[in-house]
Amino acid sequence: MSTAQHLRNVPIFSDLKDTDLNIIAEKMVSRSYEKGKMILLEESQGETFFIIKSGAVKVTRQSDDGREVILAILGESDFFGEMSLLDGEGRSANIVSNEDAEVLTLSRSDFLDCLETYPKIAIALLEELAIRLRKSDQHIESLSLSDSEHRIAITLIRFAQELGTIKKGEVTIRNLPFQQDIANMAGTSRETVSRTIKLLEEKNLVKKDKKDLIIYNFDEFRQLFS
Amino acid sequence: MSTAQHLRNVPIFSDLKDTDLNIIAEKMVSRSYEKGKMILLEESQGETFFIIKSGAVKVTRQSDDGREVILAILGESDFFGEMSLLDGEGRSANIVSNEDAEVLTLSRSDFLDCLETYPKIAIALLEELAIRLRKSDQHIESLSLSDSEHRIAITLIRFAQELGTIKKGEVTIRNLPFQQDIANMAGTSRETVSRTIKLLEEKNLVKKDKKDLIIYNFDEFRQLFS
DNA sequence: CATTTTCTGTGACAATCATCACAAACTTTT
DNA sequence: AAAAGTTTGTGATGATTGTCACAGAAAATG
Known part of the structure; x- marks a missing residue:
């Protein structure tokens, strides 16, 4: 499957015309990680946007003594890495491949360009973040009560x-x-x-x-x- | 202080030109709530975007047996209500004024228009949601570990x-x-x-x-x- | 297919914390 | 300034759940 075809399945890109999709697809680079590899390290500078082509990753945070919380498990067509790109803060979570995984990556500047050029992407992304925030709220409720x-x-x-x-x-x-x-x-x-x-x-x-x-x-x- | 001046203090609007700010300001309606009043009810349809002019509100979720979690306490220049506008789901949290509060409101359609017309607002809002998501993640970590x-x-x-x-x-x-x-x-x-x-x-x-x-x-x- | 490693099941025990129950210290109301 | 209503402090108690310990099952490895 071509990169553009993969993007088609990603909610935030699904509104785009084929031509635009191809332009973005060309800027993306594919990478592979085998099971258990750390894709992103907590505290490192966040400079890349990732889309999962195949496999699954877990989003975790760790305490000093090594215990971890899993914030989410992401699979095919999910994306991550957007947070530090958006607010400029460093990474706040680790990402580890949970199975062998292939991802597509987009550089910080290409990602931000995308948002400026295609307001629809920005709005779709807002929607996705709203959904995640909602899930987080539910998670917090259940942990508390x-x-x-x-x-x-x-x-x-x-x-x-x-x-x-x-x-x-x-x-x-x-x-x-x-x-x-x-x-x-x-x-x-x-x-x-x-x-x-x-x-x-x-x-x-x-x-x-x-x-x-x-x-x-x-x-x-x-x-x-x- | 004029409505536009209030907006100036709100991060997501701060990038705007005065003229644009005024246009938005005109669409906003002011409302007051006294301490302890329910501003938004869980499960009701979300149709409005709110900005706090003065006072403070708490964002809560409640379990069947009446116990509540406080997800956040918001104060002057903070905003809320954007989540259901963005993803179309109903409200997921209650908002109660924690002190007497004055808010500015924007209707669903005006809000969405804003995002389309001023991509900068969408991007600033993305930034804000990223920050909130980060805080939620920390909250989840601390509750878990x-x-x-x-x-x-x-x-x-x-x-x-x-x-x-x-x-x-x-x-x-x-x-x-x-x-x-x-x-x-x-x-x-x-x-x-x-x-x-x-x-x-x-x-x-x-x-x-x-x-x-x-x-x-x-x-x-x-x-x-x- | 034997061996090592990882994952799961389960008992015993201890620690943390929620709950109940008041009293004391405050606010607010009249 | 008395009364009523909130909010806070603190002891006693028990339930929930984490931790330790180890055996058995399953999966990965050579």
Whole structure:
């Protein structure tokens, strides 16, 4: 697939004409990272905009003692790196490839040019940031007000929405992330995730099938926990 | 002060020429709310953009059982309401005036027109949203990884940065919010806030002076807790 | 396919913190 | 200036959940 075709799938570029898309596509450079590689380091100067062509990355923050929070897991057609480009501050999060990943990159100046030249991109980007902000707010709420069972359930809902496939009310999350990662998103411990998922199984709400997790009745599940 | 003069202080409008500023100013309508009034209700359709002329508001989310999280406290020249305008979703947070407040409002269509007409506003707004997203990320990190003492300290730092006045390294937060509000921001209980502030006083890091709180050495304090 | 490494399950225990319950110190109202 | 209403301080208690410890399962590696 050509670069331009990839861009077509990215919400913020989807409004553009083919000719404009091609112009941008030419400025982009492709890069690959193998699983577990650090793509961006916290505190380093942010100078690049990234779009994920294939694979997945996790956005994390780390405390001094090495514990990490996962802020988000991003997949195909998602983008990152825009924050420091916009506000000029250094990176505030680490980005690590969660599987082998291919990305498209755009330099700072090309990115900013884009925004100036195509106001539609700026507006689409605003929309995307608004959505992210909303998700962050929900995340903050759940960390503040919910117990670990709820937080874990909400994390599973997040996964279902991003990675899940629905089949008459039943959602299957293929390749559920490790318990440690779930814990780092839900703000709890790995052991608690283990115990809680078992509990949810006993309540007949979910079922584990090897590396997959099935949520029997997604609507009901969402009602119960959010 | 005229409406245009107020706008001048708002970061996202500050790049504009006077003539353009006046055009926008004419479209804005002023409204007043007394302390404790609900300005925006969660779940209601979002149709207006707000700028705070005077006073302060708190941005909250509430759980079914009535407990609330405070996502932010906004003051003069801050704005809100942009999120639903941008992504078309309904309101996700409540806005309550924390003191008597005067606001300027702009209708949905005028706001969106603004963005189309003045790309600079869109870019400035992107910058602002990036900053907010960054703060949210920090908030999420602290809720996930820190104990209550740290979370409360970080909340005090947030207040110091927004409402504080510095005087040779010493920051005074005038009119510290109620313990209950601090607790709702820090994701802890009111009682824990009371005990923790006492603890910080015993450690000679802060001092309470009636309704004010003094942080003796702000840089040191920040280093200790973030 | 044997070995090493990574991931998961589960018990025991301890620490943190929320909750309840008042009293004391304040504001605000009348 | 008394009364009513808020906000704060503090002890006692228990629940939730993190931590440690290790065994078993699964995956990756040679």
